[in-house]
Amino acid sequence: MTEFLQFTLSGIVSGMVYAAIALSLVLIWRGTRLLNFAQGGMAMFTTFIALEVIYRTGSYWAGFVVALAAGILLGAVVEYIVIRPSIGKPELNSVIVTIGLLILIEGAAGMFYGGQNRSFPAAFSITGVHIGTTPLGVGRFDEFVAGAVLLTTIVLAISFKYTSAGLRMRAAAFNATVARLSGVRVARVLTVGWALAGLLGALAGVLISPSTFLYPNSMDSIFVYGFTAAVIGGLDSAAGAVAGGLILGVGLSYVGGYVGGGRGSDLEPIVAMAMLVVVLMLRPAGIFGGRTLRQV
């Protein structure tokens, strides 16, 4: 029972990180109808910047804030410089552009920082929390991880729903032409969407790196699981991204925990694929995706 509780809690924590990546993908998908394969690479890069700042200033929180700011900036710059010119060309072109960007960023990170693994500090102690005498298998930092993602998600959801900027973003995502006719500066709104996605990615990078080490490819597998979470939840739904992240995180945590002999971690991708296949067979547009009227 204790084991079950521990696996569930640590699954929720890693699930929240997948959810952050998934949310950033959903934000971009809804605005630009594009999958950003560079999201993980951008997060890796901002985390390197954070590490640099922490090393220079000795303050974790300075690095944390700088990483988030760098994420916002990087997202906006990427949208402005390489994504905007590729819109209106064949659909896959912008996908290849983001793949090129991922390779470029990983190469650049290797040039500046080399390929070796760096450890990244955690904000709080990572020793486990107990209820009475029962260890929960998660530490203070894990609570911070889950809390930070949850808080960011709620703030974003509220501002999407109740602020005029949020309304403009929803309008631009819903129908760009009509939004433009109604006076929404769609291009600027899309840049803001990319900036917010950059923020979420940067958050995920800083939160996951204490448990994975930091190197140029360190966010690749996190990105794959974040993408899977977004697909499970439905790429049009922010709630779906969070639900998808949690389902995937908890599911993989059970596999890693209960399958013995070190086989668990090898089986994780296989189980993730099985979960994805089951969900997509039942709902081809994800759990929270709209029903499609198409039948083949």
Place this chain on the structure above:
Amino acid sequence: MRRTLAGLMITALIVVFLSIKLNAFRDYQIAEIGVYVTAVAGLSVLTGLSGQISLGHGAFMAIGGYTSALLLLHLGWPFIIVLLIAAAAPAAAGAIVGIAAARLRGPYLAGATLMLGVALPAIALAYPGTFGGDQGLNVVFTAPGWLGSSFPLTRWQAWVTTATALVTLFLLANLSRSRIGRNWRAVRDDEVAAALAGVNVAMSRVLAFVVSAACAGLAGALLAITTALVAPTAYTITLSITLLTAAVIGGLGTLPGAIWGSLIIVLVPTYITDLATSHGLSTKISANIPIAAYGLILILVMLAFPRGIQGAVRRLFVGFAQHEKEGTSESS
């Protein structure tokens, strides 16, 4: 069709000439290009003609590679038969994936195939008894005796991969001009219209996956004999993404595009590496500059040539042709 055949024959002659003139490393690169052309052409047909994306084609290559390695290792069958089975096994897998994929669209298909590309190599890790785990399986492949004992193995590998690639291109060119190819285009452009015109949409989509997976399987087997090894690290998600990149960069849905794309992904990184090392840069920089420059080139090519390199080449020739026509009409 005669023009395609002539083009392929000329390519074959050029490759034979180059493989004799150039050194072993260049022969290896020719073999590598042959491997990529085979896989990229299949993927280009799937994505460009039938309109279905796959981010997991490395998985089909892995099936082909492991099938051929296991057959060569345990049964020692002749290579040509091994090659055929290495195409058939992934084709069967492609049918299953295709049936599952027929309901999925755009990013959902991308996500499902991406996960396939990540998960399948993990099976090799989870069952090390059969698949050799991390270390993989060694593949023994030698040049046939009648070529003489001094015939370099790399040259034979270059010949075998090029021959397979050219045969694959020929078959795909035929297929794309047949009723099947027309059905693919019809389904890609408008499913409902295609269905109304009597095209079996689901069957057409699944068939595209089968054909494309068979090509990837062939390429996987070729990769196995070229590198003398099948291991999970050879069939990573990076490989799958590289294949799609090559198909789009070259020109999606065109077979010459598969050749352009493969040339770029094989030659550009080595070229920049040579350039970087010859300028005496530190290893940290010279090891990573090719990666960064390759990424930059992908972005620039996509922005400058939206229809890929083949699209640009075609525009160049069409431009010339029109120019000439105008010239002759003016003079007459």
